[in-house]
Amino acid sequence: MSNLELPPLDAVLADLAEYVAIPSDSRNADPATMRRAADWIAGQLDFAAGRVEQTAGHPVVRGEWLGAPGAPTVLVYGHYDVQPTGQESEWLSPPFRLTVDHGQDGDIARGRGVSDDKGPVFLVVAMLRAAIAQRGGLPLNVKFLIEGEEEIGSPHLPEYVRQHHRELACDLVISADGAQWRPDEPSISVASKGLVAFTVTVDGARDDLHSGRYGGTVANPVHVLATILASLHRSNGSVAVAGFYDGATPPSAQRRAELDAVPFDDDLFAAQLGVPETYGEAGYSTLQRLWERPTMEVNGVTAGGRYTVIPHIARAFVSCRLVGDQDPQLVLEAVDRHIARQPTPGVRVTVEQDGGAVPAYRIDPAHPAIAAATEALSAVYPEQEVLHAVIAGTLPATTLFERVLGAKTLFFSFSTADEKLHAPNEFLRLRRVHEGMRAWDALLIKMADGPHRLQPVTQPETHPETQELAQAKQ
Amino acid sequence: MSNLELPPLDAVLADLAEYVAIPSDSRNADPATMRRAADWIAGQLDFAAGRVEQTAGHPVVRGEWLGAPGAPTVLVYGHYDVQPTGQESEWLSPPFRLTVDHGQDGDIARGRGVSDDKGPVFLVVAMLRAAIAQRGGLPLNVKFLIEGEEEIGSPHLPEYVRQHHRELACDLVISADGAQWRPDEPSISVASKGLVAFTVTVDGARDDLHSGRYGGTVANPVHVLATILASLHRSNGSVAVAGFYDGATPPSAQRRAELDAVPFDDDLFAAQLGVPETYGEAGYSTLQRLWERPTMEVNGVTAGGRYTVIPHIARAFVSCRLVGDQDPQLVLEAVDRHIARQPTPGVRVTVEQDGGAVPAYRIDPAHPAIAAATEALSAVYPEQEVLHAVIAGTLPATTLFERVLGAKTLFFSFSTADEKLHAPNEFLRLRRVHEGMRAWDALLIKMADGPHRLQPVTQPETHPETQELAQAKQ
Numbered sequence: 001m002s003n004l005e006l007p008p009l010d011a012v013l014a015d016l017a018e019y020v021a022i023p024s025d026s027r028n029a030d031p032a033t034m035r036r037a038a039d040w041i042a043g044q045l046d047f048a049a050g051r052v053e054q055t056a057g058h059p060v061v062r063g064e065w066l067g068a069p070g071a072p073t074v075l076v077y078g079h080y081d082v083q084p085t086g087q088e089s090e091w092l093s094p095p096f097r098l099t100v101d102h103g104q105d106g107d108i109a110r111g112r113g114v115s116d117d118k119g120p121v122f123l124v125v126a127m128l129r130a131a132i133a134q135r136g137g138l139p140l141n142v143k144f145l146i147e148g149e150e151e152i153g154s155p156h157l158p159e160y161v162r163q164h165h166r167e168l169a170c171d172l173v174i175s176a177d178g179a180q181w182r183p184d185e186p187s188i189s190v191a192s193k194g195l196v197a198f199t200v201t202v203d204g205a206r207d208d209l210h211s212g213r214y215g216g217t218v219a220n221p222v223h224v225l226a227t228i229l230a231s232l233h234r235s236n237g238s239v240a241v242a243g244f245y246d247g248a249t250p251p252s253a254q255r256r257a258e259l260d261a262v263p264f265d266d267d268l269f270a271a272q273l274g275v276p277e278t279y280g281e282a283g284y285s286t287l288q289r290l291w292e293r294p295t296m297e298v299n300g301v302t303a304g305g306r307y308t309v310i311p312h313i314a315r316a317f318v319s320c321r322l323v324g325d326q327d328p329q330l331v332l333e334a335v336d337r338h339i340a341r342q343p344t345p346g347v348r349v350t351v352e353q354d355g356g357a358v359p360a361y362r363i364d365p366a367h368p369a370i371a372a373a374t375e376a377l378s379a380v381y382p383e384q385e386v387l388h389a390v391i392a393g394t395l396p397a398t399t400l401f402e403r404v405l406g407a408k409t410l411f412f413s414f415s416t417a418d419e420k421l422h423a424p425n426e427f428l429r430l431r432r433v434h435e436g437m438r439a440w441d442a443l444l445i446k447m448a449d450g451p452h453r454l455q456p457v458t459q460p461e462t463h464p465e466t467q468e469l470a471q472a473k474q
Numbered sequence: 475m476s477n478l479e480l481p482p483l484d485a486v487l488a489d490l491a492e493y494v495a496i497p498s499d500s501r502n503a504d505p506a507t508m509r510r511a512a513d514w515i516a517g518q519l520d521f522a523a524g525r526v527e528q529t530a531g532h533p534v535v536r537g538e539w540l541g542a543p544g545a546p547t548v549l550v551y552g553h554y555d556v557q558p559t560g561q562e563s564e565w566l567s568p569p570f571r572l573t574v575d576h577g578q579d580g581d582i583a584r585g586r587g588v589s590d591d592k593g594p595v596f597l598v599v600a601m602l603r604a605a606i607a608q609r610g611g612l613p614l615n616v617k618f619l620i621e622g623e624e625e626i627g628s629p630h631l632p633e634y635v636r637q638h639h640r641e642l643a644c645d646l647v648i649s650a651d652g653a654q655w656r657p658d659e660p661s662i663s664v665a666s667k668g669l670v671a672f673t674v675t676v677d678g679a680r681d682d683l684h685s686g687r688y689g690g691t692v693a694n695p696v697h698v699l700a701t702i703l704a705s706l707h708r709s710n711g712s713v714a715v716a717g718f719y720d721g722a723t724p725p726s727a728q729r730r731a732e733l734d735a736v737p738f739d740d741d742l743f744a745a746q747l748g749v750p751e752t753y754g755e756a757g758y759s760t761l762q763r764l765w766e767r768p769t770m771e772v773n774g775v776t777a778g779g780r781y782t783v784i785p786h787i788a789r790a791f792v793s794c795r796l797v798g799d800q801d802p803q804l805v806l807e808a809v810d811r812h813i814a815r816q817p818t819p820g821v822r823v824t825v826e827q828d829g830g831a832v833p834a835y836r837i838d839p840a841h842p843a844i845a846a847a848t849e850a851l852s853a854v855y856p857e858q859e860v861l862h863a864v865i866a867g868t869l870p871a872t873t874l875f876e877r878v879l880g881a882k883t884l885f886f887s888f889s890t891a892d893e894k895l896h897a898p899n900e901f902l903r904l905r906r907v908h909e910g911m912r913a914w915d916a917l918l919i920k921m922a923d924g925p926h927r928l929q930p931v932t933q934p935e936t937h938p939e940t941q942e943l944a945q946a947k948q
Contacts (some may be wrong), residue, residue: 304774
């Protein structure tokens with residue numbers, strides 16, 4: 001289908017090595033370093049008037065190739081910032097030197113950011129430049145938004161997108177960030193989970209009390225907190241908060257069958273994590289729970305210590321991952337009501353929302369982008385079924401783009417989830433470079449015209465609530 | 475009754491000021507400072523061959539006046555070390571300068587250690603020296619053991635006492651450490667609570683897991699820990715561990731009535747601590763629970779934090795205060811069995827003993843020492859009933875003396891529990907100095923002869939288990 005002559009891998013890696021060499025760790029790098037990374041990728045967007053624009057934080061890289069009037073417009077999203085290296089001594093090669101090596105299933109390039117997200121962004125840019133050079137243009141209009149704060153929660157992205165929503169207008173956002181869930185099964189993510197977090201605080205006496213001299217006289221905040229936390233789940237693993245599941249429609253029989261058909265070895269999964277067995281809500285397989293069911297997890301607890309006191313305060317940090325139409329605010333209210341019903345004699349209990357609230361995101365599998373992406377992946381991986389996957393994490397940017405630009409986001413990354421993202425020895429499979437280029441080329445052609453042509457979206461009014469997305473944890 | 479002419483308060487305070495000026499904080503002071511404090515109080519024991527003896531830690535002060543052959547022998551126990559000062563800025567006067575001031579209910583002397591335990595020990599020494607000077611001797615034999623590590627858990631006392639058990643042989647230990655429970659109600663402590671502590675560890679995955687990317691796939695150790703901790707108590711406040719109460723005989727109707735007669739304002743008590751109400755095991759008053767009932771308190775919990783993970787490990791530190799004949803080892807075994815019965819799918823749970831185990835201590839109210847002490851207190855506080863109190867904390871030394879020396883311990887301190895022991899602005903009520911001297915004088919006379927004469931004890935063989943007492947938390 002594609003007659004594009006792809007840039008040789010060596011040339012791509014030589015360029016990518018320059019990009020990886022800039023240590024654009026958004027948590028720790030100085031502004032000049034961040035700017036150098038932004039300048040580098042903006043420079044690669046010479047065919048699209050690539051430029052660096054200021055935000056209240058690290059700058060964003062923008063660009064647009066608008067040479068296809070009347071054709072649809074896509075916004076390519078990605079980021080140029082990277083995670084901290086972690087312990088450098090754990091790296092097999094210097095984290096900011098792109099190093100080609102042999103991996104378990106083929107050659108890899110190792111380096112911080114190579115898979116998340118410099119490689120996946122750069123392969124799109126390199127492919128587009130080659131396509132313009134060879135064909136004189138692109139089949140549709142392409143805009144770019146490459147941010148520098150993804151790894152720190154995109155704190156300034158909402159404000160920037162709101163302020164520039166007309167310039168960023170598009171029919172679809174395509175994210176070069178994200179990841180194929182496994183190296184050997186092509187997949188398209190059709191949903192990501194929402195998030196709402198809260199802190200439960202149980203207050204007792206003014207100070208910690210000697211557990212002997214006051215034992216038996218006052219309620220122990222830890223006992224009350226334990227009772228509250230134990231009440232959140234049933235013994236079958238389901239969440240016991242009345243109303244929690246409102247809007248979380250169980251997966252259809254067809255979706256269950258689809259997931260049951262995916263090879264998933266529970267014992268191997270448990271062994272890799274070091275747990276004796278998998279566990280979760282009764283009535284669902286592990287993959288069904290991970291992709292289709294909401295969860296409530298206590299992320300941390302803190303009280304007293306290893307000394308004989310009755311702690312004066314006990315705290316738990318709890319977060320929920322949401323699916324479908326669960327409303328984060330209604331979930332919080334349900335939690336509030338549930339906890340208010342627990343017996344808590346002798347203490348004061350408060351529940352406070354912690355950070356922003358993000359609903360689940362999904363794109364209709366019938367959306368033309370999904371059909372186009374499925375065909376594009378099938379062209380590159382002809383032997384395999386394309387799986388509709390779910391990103392079990394939370395991606396506030398999808399909700400941001402939907403609310404402010406009115407556009408859905410398609411995840412189309414050629415990173416893979418097992419490539420040690422955020423950990424030492426991050427790597428990218430070399431075969432993904434050309435696979436990704438061919439897939440993106442096919443994708444854009446299919447979206448430009450024919451049965452899967454993108455339809456225009458209605459740009460909504462901007463809405464102040466988008467600001468809160470900035471605070472959402474990921 | 476007593477014709478003893480007591481040393482003038484000014485003279486006592488002048489001496490005590492020297493003693494308080496030596497900052498013998500056993501946790502932080504250098505050996506030379508500790509030695510200076512030991513030397514000072516040993517010097518006051520000139521009438522008893524006072525001397526300093528080495529241990530593996532801070533030295534002990536020994537002495538004996540054995541001029542009453544055929545009469546009983548008592549061992550006076552106390553300590554010359556003090557607590558750290560805490561925030562010096564919170565002190566109204568320098569912590570190591572004895573400062574006389576007006577308190578809420580009369581004059582006080584302020585300074586670190588003045589109430590715990592330098593004042594209460596020194597008043598005995600000063601009284602005995604006056605008695606020998608005025609009467610030519612004492613009515614019974616008196617030995618001294620004044621240690622320097624009480625505030626850090628007496629780590630080297632068991633070994634020292636075991637090695638010197640013949641020299642320390644006595645018919646009764648009288649502790650100048652401890653405290654009257656209230657300033658206005660004379661009391662004798664007839665029991666102290668035992669202690670056994672354990673750590674519950676719930677292990678999940680090898681590392682903390684992203685709560686999105688792994689949510690719903692594995693058990694959360696915090697959920698399991700919460701379920702375990704919530705299972706330890708019933709909703710009526712009683713401990714739900716089968717066998718926990720074995721050996722903890724409920725107080726008799728008479729003892730209940732005795733405690734019900736003690737003025738105790740629950741609302742005031744709660745207000746002072748800053749809790750909305752008192753709380754504890756159903757069926758008992760607050761004072762009954764504090765003095766007569768065992769407790770199990772979670773002293774601390776730790777897991778994860780305020781970030782979206784499934785923590786890989788969750789821990790709780792738990793301790794029990796024991797009464798009556800509860801056996802610490804059997805309590806631990808009961809806890810083990812109880813926790814083993816809880817459902818804990820997907821995790822590993824371990825329960826480990828934490829530190830030493832100390833049974834409850836008690837002295838029979840019919841013991842002649844109690845009668846003697848009651849009469850001695852009545853002589854000083856003629857208007858008031860003497861209450862049989864309980865030290866709700868744990869005093870490993872009592873068990874040590876009982877096991878190694880075969881001797882019971884009588885608490886006869888003229889400190890008061892509200893004198894900010896261990897806190898900034900520790901103080902001693904000045905009236906307690908002469909009250910204490912008169913009471914000790916009366917006590918020793920009554921113990922020497924007459925209806926309450928002390929009976930000889932049988933010195934037991936030393937027993938290796940006494941070593942473990944050194945590790946017991948207090």
